[in-house]
Amino acid sequence: LKNPIITLTTDFGNRDSYIAQMKGVILQHCPGASVVDLSHEIAPQNLMETALFTEAALPWFPPGSIHIIVVDPGVGTTRRPIAALAGKQLLLFPDNGLLTLFFKRSPIEKAVVIGKCPFIPDRISCTFHGRDIFAPTAAWLALGNVLESLGPQAEDLAVLPIAEPSFKPDGQIEGVVIHVDRFGNCITNLRDQDLPGNAMVHTDVSADLLPIRKTYADVHEGEILALLGSSGRLELALRNGNLASKFGIGSGHRIVVAPQ
Amino acid sequence: LKNPIITLTTDFGNRDSYIAQMKGVILQHCPGASVVDLSHEIAPQNLMETALFTEAALPWFPPGSIHIIVVDPGVGTTRRPIAALAGKQLLLFPDNGLLTLFFKRSPIEKAVVIGKCPFIPDRISCTFHGRDIFAPTAAWLALGNVLESLGPQAEDLAVLPIAEPSFKPDGQIEGVVIHVDRFGNCITNLRDQDLPGNAMVHTDVSADLLPIRKTYADVHEGEILALLGSSGRLELALRNGNLASKFGIGSGHRIVVAPQ
Amino acid sequence: LKNPIITLTTDFGNRDSYIAQMKGVILQHCPGASVVDLSHEIAPQNLMETALFTEAALPWFPPGSIHIIVVDPGVGTTRRPIAALAGKQLLLFPDNGLLTLFFKRSPIEKAVVIGKCPFIPDRISCTFHGRDIFAPTAAWLALGNVLESLGPQAEDLAVLPIAEPSFKPDGQIEGVVIHVDRFGNCITNLRDQDLPGNAMVHTDVSADLLPIRKTYADVHEGEILALLGSSGRLELALRNGNLASKFGIGSGHRIVVAPQ
Numbered sequence: 001l002k003n004p005i006i007t008l009t010t011d012f013g014n015r016d017s018y019i020a021q022m023k024g025v026i027l028q029h030c031p032g033a034s035v036v037d038l039s040h041e042i043a044p045q046n047l048m049e050t051a052l053f054t055e056a057a058l059p060w061f062p063p064g065s066i067h068i069i070v071v072d073p074g075v076g077t078t079r080r081p082i083a084a085l086a087g088k089q090l091l092l093f094p095d096n097g098l099l100t101l102f103f104k105r106s107p108i109e110k111a112v113v114i115g116k117c118p119f120i121p122d123r124i125s126c127t128f129h130g131r132d133i134f135a136p137t138a139a140w141l142a143l144g145n146v147l148e149s150l151g152p153q154a155e156d157l158a159v160l161p162i163a164e165p166s167f168k169p170d171g172q173i174e175g176v177v178i179h180v181d182r183f184g185n186c187i188t189n190l191r192d193q194d195l196p197g198n199a200m201v202h203t204d205v206s207a208d209l210l211p212i213r214k215t216y217a218d219v220h221e222g223e224i225l226a227l228l229g230s231s232g233r234l235e236l237a238l239r240n241g242n243l244a245s246k247f248g249i250g251s252g253h254r255i256v257v258a259p260q
Numbered sequence: 261l262k263n264p265i266i267t268l269t270t271d272f273g274n275r276d277s278y279i280a281q282m283k284g285v286i287l288q289h290c291p292g293a294s295v296v297d298l299s300h301e302i303a304p305q306n307l308m309e310t311a312l313f314t315e316a317a318l319p320w321f322p323p324g325s326i327h328i329i330v331v332d333p334g335v336g337t338t339r340r341p342i343a344a345l346a347g348k349q350l351l352l353f354p355d356n357g358l359l360t361l362f363f364k365r366s367p368i369e370k371a372v373v374i375g376k377c378p379f380i381p382d383r384i385s386c387t388f389h390g391r392d393i394f395a396p397t398a399a400w401l402a403l404g405n406v407l408e409s410l411g412p413q414a415e416d417l418a419v420l421p422i423a424e425p426s427f428k429p430d431g432q433i434e435g436v437v438i439h440v441d442r443f444g445n446c447i448t449n450l451r452d453q454d455l456p457g458n459a460m461v462h463t464d465v466s467a468d469l470l471p472i473r474k475t476y477a478d479v480h481e482g483e484i485l486a487l488l489g490s491s492g493r494l495e496l497a498l499r500n501g502n503l504a505s506k507f508g509i510g511s512g513h514r515i516v517v518a519p520q
Numbered sequence: 521l522k523n524p525i526i527t528l529t530t531d532f533g534n535r536d537s538y539i540a541q542m543k544g545v546i547l548q549h550c551p552g553a554s555v556v557d558l559s560h561e562i563a564p565q566n567l568m569e570t571a572l573f574t575e576a577a578l579p580w581f582p583p584g585s586i587h588i589i590v591v592d593p594g595v596g597t598t599r600r601p602i603a604a605l606a607g608k609q610l611l612l613f614p615d616n617g618l619l620t621l622f623f624k625r626s627p628i629e630k631a632v633v634i635g636k637c638p639f640i641p642d643r644i645s646c647t648f649h650g651r652d653i654f655a656p657t658a659a660w661l662a663l664g665n666v667l668e669s670l671g672p673q674a675e676d677l678a679v680l681p682i683a684e685p686s687f688k689p690d691g692q693i694e695g696v697v698i699h700v701d702r703f704g705n706c707i708t709n710l711r712d713q714d715l716p717g718n719a720m721v722h723t724d725v726s727a728d729l730l731p732i733r734k735t736y737a738d739v740h741e742g743e744i745l746a747l748l749g750s751s752g753r754l755e756l757a758l759r760n761g762n763l764a765s766k767f768g769i770g771s772g773h774r775i776v777v778a779p780q
Contacts, residue, residue: 003263003523005287009280013561015702017576017751020529020558024580027525027556031582035556036287036295038280041273056277060284060391062291076735126734128750131580182275214386215336230388231277263523265547269540296547296555298540301533316537320544320651322551442535474646475596490648491537 003034004142005065009054010130011042012070018128022068022135029119029139038067045073047098048179048251051160052187055101056231063088066138070130071098081133082157083141083150084111090141092134097160108157115151163252165194170258173199175234177253184242185235186249190257192232198260201226203236205247210236263294264402265325269314270390271302272330278388282328282395289379289399298327305333307358308439308511311420312447315361316491323348326398330390331358341393342417343401343410344371350401352394357420368417375411423512425454430518435494437513444502445495446509450517452492458520461486463496465507470496523554524662525585529574530650531562532590538648542588542655549639549659558587565593567618568699568771571680572707575621576751583608586658590650591618601653602677603661603670604631610661612654617680628677635671683772685714690778695754697773704762705755706769710777712752718780721746723756725767730756 006026012018023035038057043049050071058067072079072094080095087106092114093099114120119136137150166174175190200209203226210226212234219225221240229235236255237243244250266286272278283295298317303309310331318327332339332354340355347366352374353359374380379396397410426434435450460469463486470486472494479485481500489495496515497503504510526546532538543555558577563569570591578587592599592614600615607626612634613619634640639656657670686694695710720729723744730746732754739745741760749755756775757763764770 003292005291007280007283014557014559015561015563017559017573020527020573020577021580021750023527023556023558024577024582024585027554027585028580028582031525032523034287034294034554036283037274037297037557038283039274039277041275043275053277053280057280057284060281060288062284062288065284065287076737125750131750217336230281230385230391263552265551267540267543294547294554296543297534297557298543299534299537301535303535313537313540317540317544320541320548322544322548325544325547477596490541490645490651 006138007036007067009038009069010040011044021131025135030142050098051101066090068134069093076126081114085109097158100160111154113151113154172258180244184244185237188234190234196259199257202256266293266398267296267327269298269329270300271304281391285395290402310358311361326350328394329353336386341374345369357418360420371414373411373414432518440504444504445497448494450494456519459517462516526658527556527587529558529589530560531564541651545655550662570618571621586610588654589613596646601634605629617678620680631674633671633674693777700764704764705757708754710754716779719777722776
């Protein structure tokens, strides 16, 4: 590997030195690494946002890319640090379910608990496994070492509870909101490929059936719309408004899609 | 090209996965690329801010750098995706005028409409040409392919309407504000090289003629000043205040410069 | 050096084109450089925050890394631009004390005033030495040139006034708050290695002696705690609150640590 790619996705922000420390550790052990910031602005400790982010972003990377994902409310507890291979990507993350959606698309081929790794220091911070465990492990893998060198196989990885769409005999598909983003858009568990052609969306916040739009600009300001986001999930939104707060919608809210 | 440079300038912010997806696509097709973030914090859909940003930043890059600039209110409409060569830089952008100022300094040598490119997927998102058109085209060019391989010559590129300074027989130079930044500083269409030595600025918001200062610290708090910003444009500002909102100044506001 | 590492730490933010211009200059002169963002979100002109940031971040980088640090209230005055070697890192910075804490850990081995450098342009902006002095000098060093090529030895570098801990005969250690971060956490001049085992913290904002915690989660909401931050400094904090504003604590506030 000439310039191995190591990406970083965290909720650390860019004001503190956390990310800088992680980059230092990676480059110390693997000076040729190409370190790529994906985001450090994940909403603090928000595992579902992390799951949606990684589902959307990681599939685009070349095989063999190494991804560190640290959104880690359980740091310092017994939750396990994991290294896994899925969809030809190498993934380093705390075992808290943050890759649940990515793994639905790209099943895990191999996963180990990160135990020993020559680059992990003897003394490990209780609160900063990004620097002391995940960064050195990424450098170790970037140098061509295999997952098996890190520790025993990991069983029973944590998963976020995400309802599956329900396909009815009459052609209706029932879904639920799984995330409300910071604009109040409501992202559902229904994906592009789940939907029939000419699908219409039934929701209790609109008397009308909603066609699936291509872009916000397809409706007027203040109007409710259903659209497929660029990552292929059905979303409900209010053009230039906050749908979730206006109608009190949260995760679990039910919507139904039916062929026209 | 060993490590071709591909820069990114957008209004996407860093919380969503858009930038991450674009980086993935670039690296998927050209794993050796050096992907450089310029800014993802351009004010949403602000073409004039983008024009000023790119005018200031792009000339510093080495010949052959590839720049993706995506501030794209017209995404999904018929506006054309363009690839151009100017000032020895390769530029990928929606045809909406966002490089108007850069092209005044560095005239277009070649421009094509991006049509076919083997890296562009068959199915293209209506709302995310950054990922589906501009990122793959950047990787394609980074591998050494030529502009002509992308499509037919582009005629009549869009330009932002920006008044030219007016040079009077008596030595006075009339300019206008072309952008108000987020601090209320008023940036004009007058550049360093337009101004006489010992120039003084006449403006209706100050009874005094204003000399051209080197830095904010040259005046007291609450005082109005004229200065040349680091990119060489004449600006009006209020030290530690918001000039534009205090005096109701917007784009088009007239100022006059004269030799002392 | 195949892909020399050049890091950037500034208070410039990411909306303006300053960072983009600096990256352009670096890559223009040294296209193979690996340019690494550490932070551009340092609190404007805050030298103590910069000192803490760099103390925490820089020691993790590989020998020979080049670090540009520009937080520069004195730009345009006579303060000197410095290039130094310490802790095997090459450091470029304005002479205002921003590396005081780093240099306590890693004493300066060599320091020069940046005078001549073939990459520095003839005409230098008064307000943007990051682009016109520090970036070209970093590229110059990245190509293998030595510090001595830049100018005469620098004597009497500026230092921030930071009290040393006071070790009492009875085993008590007196320290002071040296920085209040944006969350109101109070960072002290006491470091991990200064503290005895089973240390307890005496402070006038708490009737109780405080044990040194490992993480915020070790106390209840609204409770005061003492902990060692991930960079090894003793901090006082209020869980989910702002300690400094609640009790009016600022830099210089005294705390005492004693063995249990």
